[in-house]
Amino acid sequence: MAKIDSSLIADLPLFAGLSTADLDAILSEARSVRVAKNTAVFEQGEEAHSFFVLLYGHVRASKTTPAGEQIVVRYVATGETFGVAKAIGLQHYPATAVAVDDSIILAWPSGIWPRLVERFPALAANTLQTVGARLQETHTRVVEMSTEQVEKRIAHALLRLVNQSGRKVDHGVEIDFPISRQDIAQMTGTTLHTVSRTLSAWESRGLVESSRQKIIVREPHKLFMLAEEKLEGSSIKP
């Protein structure tokens, strides 16, 4: 197996406070895996055999309801941890993880987690912080879904994607991985129809520019103002 250099992971939050020697010890237990676009890393309900760090690419975590509806839990960005089910006491993955782009991940067998934590207690503290941050984000999402109209929710979701995975391009910031109207609908609790209409309206106002699986935010600041606007505002009118 290819040797992974510890400098690749030294700056990740999960490994904060660990020495290079520690990192090498931890890395020696990992295997790196290349995952092709649109391939599942793991499926909801499957036994949580491994936990992962995303080295390169983008991964979408989504949940499917018994009725068959899907919602997107989050997009995993480069450097983030995912699939930590076992560490939080779950035997099975609560969501499905799919690479939305060709990706490279590090994988550790879940079984070694207790040993790792015992040897490197910082891992538990770091994971606690990460999971805590995700809890906060999810609460924010609940608040938004409870109190905001669809247009603002979509604006907030887009801004979050831009901040997390934006790439500067000619006349704006592009979301750095393929994302469909349906995906955004599943992040905001609406339908792909409403997302499509909203993006069309924004496009005609010059706020965004979008095509198949691709969105460029031309005016992040204006989008932000729309998202934060307290007053009853610009509804979509022809």
Add this chain to the structure above:
Amino acid sequence: MAKIDSSLIADLPLFAGLSTADLDAILSEARSVRVAKNTAVFEQGEEAHSFFVLLYGHVRASKTTPAGEQIVVRYVATGETFGVAKAIGLQHYPATAVAVDDSIILAWPSGIWPRLVERFPALAANTLQTVGARLQETHTRVVEMSTEQVEKRIAHALLRLVNQSGRKVDHGVEIDFPISRQDIAQMTGTTLHTVSRTLSAWESRGLVESSRQKIIVREPHKLFMLAEEKLEGSSIKP
């Protein structure tokens, strides 16, 4: 200060795997506080000076948006931990905690958390599990808010309250603390009007019995069926 017996907390998830001696050491750093009904334990935005365990009573955690709207994050049940902001890397409480009944809590200064974790690594692991479980619950809530109609959301919320804090009474299960229509609205992302109408409808069907700040579920099973019912468009796809 009154001595707290370790048997009071020995069975709590937070302290799993610790010896009686450990418990006594941890307890020696705590102070117990009596909190009167409708009194805040801490306020959103305040510096996270302490973390808590609820020994007796019920506490509501809620968030207020910049626009002034409130949503209920959760109800803390007896034995649960709350206010762990510092442990997950926050300097300030992300929500407000209010006792909804006369309550007794244990409080530890946040500052001692790192020392405690160093000395008792199980604390970090246990907290990680607790926070992880709360993340799962919050995800469930996002899924429900994304995919279910208001009536089902209310049904699910009620059932959760009953499971967590139900008390068997004459002809059903009563939620064991005062809870208003407004509270339920803030848990389910709707308005107190809709909650009121829904409860009225259920009451006339004999499912529940309710009055001011009080709800008795008469037919938990029927409510459950209502919550799970899959009534979709029904037509078979070609």
Add this chain to the structure above:
DNA sequence: AACACTCGTTGCGCCAGCGCAAGTTCAGGC
């Protein structure tokens, strides 16, 4: 006992956004 206040109920009108349907565009495979 009278008061003030909070909590709950219910009728009514309205509209954001969903569901359906029909059409268009585009990417990748053969």
Add this chain to the structure above:
DNA sequence: GCCTGAACTTGCGCTGGCGCAACGAGTGTT
């Protein structure tokens, strides 16, 4: 270069449930 399917767009009608408003009922206070 053609074909197929997935992604996107858009018009239209309908409705769940929100906002408003007015009232009723219980609770704690003086």
